[in-house]
Amino acid sequence: MSLFNPDKWVHYLGFLSRKPSDPAALHYPRPSAAQAGALASQNPIDANLSSISQELPLARILQICLVQISTAIAFVLIHSTLNRVMIVEFGVQAWLVGVLIGFHNLLAFVRPMIGYYSDSHLLFGYRRTPNILVGNLLVTTGVIGSIYGAVWMGQSFYGGLSVLILAAMLYGIGINIVGTMFYAMLADSVGEKHKAKAVTAGWFVLIMGTIVMSAFVGKYLENFSEERLISLFWMGGAASILFTWLAIFKAEKRFASPEEIVRSGSKPLGLSNALKELFQNKPTYQFFLFMFVTVVAIQGQDVILEPFGAHIFGMSVSETTKLTQIWGAGTMVGIIALGLFFVNKLGKKRTAYLGCILSAVGFGVISASAWFDPAMFKTGVFMLGLGNGALTIGSLTLMVDMTTQRNAGLFMGLWGLAQAIANFVANAFGGAIRDISLYLTNSQYVGYTTAFTIEIIGLFAAIWILKGISVQEFKKSSSDVLLETGNAAD
Structure with a gap:
């Protein structure tokens, strides 16, 4: 069966209980009796917002x-x-x-x-x-x-x-x-x-x-x-x-008045308390560091991959732009093969490990391709995309796990902040390493491969960091600390 068969995607993504041809499937479904009972036990504002968050x-x-x-x-x-x-x-x-x-x-x-x-x-x-x-x-x-x-x-x-x-x-x-x-x-x-x-x-x-x-x-x-x-x-x-x-x-959904969405309950943690929690709670700090290191390592090539193709192989603008297609195809294969079929069998951490290893191999193939031909270079780009897909699935599912029910927004924000800072460092880092190496050696090849080698080291460092992270320890320690901090805020 084709991977692009809509029914197959519906099955794996698990969103539909009705076929798309059903006219009712195009509208927001009503809560079931059990869901309605749960909503009734909430305060009116929470119940109103929860009623929207049903399966679409x-x-x-x-x-x-x-x-x-x-x-x-x-x-x-x-x-x-x-x-x-x-x-x-x-x-x-x-x-x-x-x-x-x-x-x-x-x-x-x-x-x-x-x-x-x-x-x-x-x-x-x-x-x-x-x-x-x-x-x-x-x-x-x-x-x-x-x-x-x-x-x-x-x-x-x-x-x-x-x-x-x-x-x-x-x-x-x-x-x-x-x-x-x-x-x-x-x-x-x-x-x-x-x-x-x-x-x-x-x-x-x-x-x-x-x-x-x-x-x-x-x-x-x-x-x-x-x-x-x-x-x-x-x-x-x-x-x-x-x-x-x-x-x-x-x-x-369009709301009639602001009173329908005003949040109730205890006060949210302030930014200073959130940062304090980040650096004092070991599992939180470790996962923040893991997210930071992996993004720096995997995205450090963002500004130098196309120029590598141009300087080493003389590729045109059209040819180097198509490298994104190759990388994207590898990423799609990684997502489909691992995200939809194997992530539950391999486990989230092993999927992330595999993504780091495949990405490291991709960087190695790209570096070695300068001695061979553009076909090998494109193979390395595909492997880099494959590793990126696996790492994305592993990190994404871990990221969802590394939250607490009460403070999911806080932790998702922190992980997003780690990614944003790392993306900036990666973009500047990759270009800077290439420029410094080029200045010192006057060799385009050495300039690019030095950056790729450091990124390989970063990927293996990320594996080492991830090995020390326990989701169970995170949930227990985070829940305890956040509860105490939240009570203090009240």
């Missing part, structure tokens, strides 16, 4: 996931195309490109702020939808502005750099808003049992969108020119807006 049909989940296609379009244009063009065609130093592209991670403080605001405030009767629209507008403006800044650097370096910094700020704020609101909307719309699967589905759509967009960009830029490059970014911006509107159309 797959069609509605996939509609919301169209936001990820919008994100994929921006991702390819900024992290793949703009990155390569600035370093190779425009001759900008890799470390500067890495800092600009990774700048959005420094703006991750927006995530808890906008998340808290949308939890307790309505705009035109909605919690998430208006924020997604504003975020997407900022992303689109940043994407289009970035290409003008890059082109302008040829005439005025500091003038173009100023535009790029402003574009990076707009893109960074917007992408953090959209990302936070997307997962918040999924959490609002999916029952507790299937939240992890819904997040996995969203990530799946993101990778599919990345593959398709990379293919389009590669084809469109076969005849490269600045005019075609600029028109590509305009088309990408328009497509991003379109998919965002399709994603949010009638996707969220």
Whole structure:
């Protein structure tokens, strides 16, 4: 049976109890008698919000996931195309490109702020939808502005750099808003049992969108020119807006008044208490460190992989952009093979181990490919994607486990913060290591392989950190400490 058979996906994702052809499946299902009884035991506000978080049909989940296609379009244009063009065609130093592209991670403080605001405030009767629209507008403006800044650097370096910094700020704020609101909307719309699967589905759509967009960009830029490059970014911006509107159309419940969503119960932990808990509770600190190290190691290649292909093998812009397709295909295989079939048999930690090992092998093959041919290089990129898929599934499922029922939002925010900081470090780190090694040795090969070797070491360090983490110990110690801290806050 084909992996693209919708019925097979419905079976594995577990979202549907009715077929898509059933008209009732296109609407929010009513709670069962048991669910209704549970809701009745809650206070009115919690019951009202809980009544929304029932299982939605797959069609509605996939509609919301169209936001990820919008994100994929921006991702390819900024992290793949703009990155390569600035370093190779425009001759900008890799470390500067890495800092600009990774700048959005420094703006991750927006995530808890906008998340808290949308939890307790309505705009035109909605919690998430208006924020997604504003975020997407900022992303689109940043994407289009970035290409003008890059082109302008040829005439005025500091003038173009100023535009790029402003574009990076707009893109960074917007992408953090959209990302936070997307997962918040999924959490609002999916029952507790299937939240992890819904997040996995969203990530799946993101990778599919990345593959398709990379293919389009590669084809469109076969005849490269600045005019075609600029028109590509305009088309990408328009497509991003379109998919965002399709994603949010009638996707969220409209509330009549703010009183329907005002949160009740004990006070939430403040940021200072959350950070104190992070660094004093050993399992929490260890997992934060694991998330940080794995992201730095796996994403350190983000700004140097395409330039490696250009400098070592003389690949064109079109050819290096297609590397994202190869990486994405490997990632998809990793997600499908491990996430849908083997993760329960292997276990979450072993799946993460396997992802680290496959990624390390991928970096090794890429480094060795310089002595052979581009085909070996592409094989290494595929293996890197395969490892990334396995590591994503393992880390994602572990991340869901590494929360407590009372403070799930707090811990998901902390893990997201770890990823954001690590992404910024990775983007700057990969480019900086390459530049320093190139300066010291005057060898492109040594510059790139030094960065790849350090990333291999980081992946094995992540395995060592993960071995010392116990989910059971985390849940016990975190529950005890957070309960005490929460009582103190009250």
